Amino acid sequence: MKGYRILFFTQENRTIHGDTVAQWILQRARKLGAAGGTMTAGGEGFGHSGKIHSAGFFEMADRPMTVSVVTDEPTCEALMAAIAEENIDVFYCRSQVEFGRLGADQS
Template identity: 90%
Template sequence: MKGYRILFFTQENRKVHGDTVGQWILERARKLGAAGGTMTAGGEGFGHSGTMHSAGFFEMADRPMTVSVVTDEPTCEALMAAIEEEGIDVFYCRNEVEFGRLGSDKE
């Protein structure tokens, strides 16, 4: 199947309606029917401002997070529209991909 892989970059301390931005995006993608998604914690990173974000020994709140979502085009567009409608400021990159399953139908 043809579709998109979207990577969203955020920090663990960024919230929307009580959830982290990463949790919100992952849950919205699931509800919209995305093929799959994963949230990953990073050790260190920087964004558009050049500020370093890292998982410190005592403070994990500034830890960089990446959310990866794979989905078809209509679901991708619906997810992007939902994020825009919610007013979430998040950096992303989107690439066209081919995706599917190989082997067993069991998870």
């Protein structure tokens, strides 16, 4: 199947409606029917400001988070529209991909 892989980059201390931005994106992608998604905590990173974000002892809330979502085009567009509607400030990369399953019971 053809579709998109979208990577969202944020920090653990950023929240919306009581969830972290990363959790909100992952949950919304699931509700919209994305093929799959993964949230990953990073050890260290930097963003547009150049500030280092890390999972250091005193800065755990500032830990970088990445959400990777794979989905078809209509679900990708619906997810991007939902993020825009909530006015969430998040950096993303979107790439066209082919995705599917191999060797597993497809039930």
